[in-house]
Amino acid sequence: xxxxxxxxxxxxxxxxxxxxxxRVRAQILGSLDLKVNKGELVTxxxxxxxxxxxxxxxxxxLSEIDSGTILLNGNDIRSHVPMELRRKIGxxxxxxxxxxxxxxxxxxxxxxxxxGNTGIETLSRDAGIPEDLxxxxxxxxxxxxxxxxxxxxxxANQPEILLLDExxxxxxxxxxxxxxxxxxxxxxERDLTILWVTHEKEQVERIGGRRxxxxxGRLEDYHV
Numbered sequence: 052x053x054x055x056x057x058x059x060x061x062x063x064x065x066x067x068x069x070x071x072x073x074r075v076r077a078q079i080l081g082s083l084d085l086k087v088n089k090g091e092l093v094t095x096x097x098x099x100x101x102x103x104x105x106x107x108x109x110x111x112x113l114s115e116i117d118s119g120t121i122l123l124n125g126n127d128i129r130s131h132v133p134m135e136l137r138r139k140i141g142x143x144x145x146x147x148x149x150x151x152x153x154x155x156x157x158x159x160x161x162x163x164x165x166x167g168n169t170g171i172e173t174l175s176r177d178a179g180i181p182e183d184l185x186x187x188x189x190x191x192x193x194x195x196x197x198x199x200x201x202x203x204x205x206x207a208n209q210p211e212i213l214l215l216d217e218x219x220x221x222x223x224x225x226x227x228x229x230x231x232x233x234x235x236x237x238x239x240e241r242d243l244t245i246l247w248v249t250h251e252k253e254q255v256e257r258i259g260g261r262r263x264x265x266x267x268g269r270l271e272d273y274h275v
Contacts, residue, residue, distance in 0.1 A: 055125070056089040056244045057110070057212060062119035063268075064105055079105050081268035083119070090242040092235075092260030094249060096273055101265045103248040104145075107214045110246070111140040123212075141210035145217040147197035149189035154180060157189050157200050162207045177240075178203035179233050195226035202233070213238075215247040219254070231258055 064080040079102035087093055097103045108114040110121060112133045121128045128136055150157050158171045175185060178199045184192075189200060198218060205213065215234065219227035235258060238245050249255060255262055255273070264273035 054089040055086050056091070056123070057085070057087040057246075058120075058122040058125075059083055059085040059110075060120045060122070062109065062121060063117045064102070064109060064114070065117055066105070078268060080109075083269050085263075085270055087244055087246065089244055090238075092238055092245045092247065092258070093263060094247045094255050094258060094260050094273075095263050095265055095270070096249060096252070096255060097265035099250070102268065103265055104216050106265065107142065107216050107246065107248060110212075110214060111137050111142055113142075138208045139210055140212045140214060141205035141208070142214040143198070143201055143205050143216065143218045145220050147194060147201045147221075149192065149197050149200055152189060153186050154189050154192070154200055155185045158185075158203055158207070160204070174203040174206060177206060177237060179229070193226070195222050195230065198222065198230060199233070202230075202237075206237070209241070210243070212244045212246070215245060217248055217250065220250065227254075228257070 062080055062083040063078070065076050065078045067074045068077050069075070083106075095103055095106070105114065109116050110128070112128060123131075123136070123139065131139070150160055155171060158174050162171070162174075171185070175182065180196070180199050180203060184196065189197065192200065218234070219230050222230065231254070234245070237243060245260075247258065247260070262273040263270045
């Protein structure tokens, strides 16, 4: 029997946008429903400005819903303080950002931040970071290497769910496919539930999973 890991019920969200120097309220998500089972991979496509990133930010409370409910394992996510929730729901952003210091310093920061018990060696191995790179200055890494560091930080507390906001869009094709293989391998190994936002139809074909498209504030099945 499938276990519903994440559920969105009637979720709505509006934002303010500047139009001709005037702030205009724009409804981004409206009456949105979604059920995601434990260990499932869900890809989400949609036009620019359709609310894909907003949707992910609502799920780990980087932004708050206007109405509706988001449930994690049947419990309202608002029953968790945000930091506690983000230990369970990790997120990797489109543009990788590393902190000052070495790769090792960045991983130590992630472990301490989330009070994780995963060692640096395990994190670096799982994220495909070579051992000889651990003492390199993080700011001088390639974009692909930086994204691996960000993935490792997100894994520091062994999250149940991983939110991916176009994690390969700033990478070249070869680096992008390496990150895809890494993430798909982690999903199977850890039984991770993944919501993967992308704008590339070709990527959706490669990574598989349940395919959805965000359109007019709601999620629909997407057929490649």
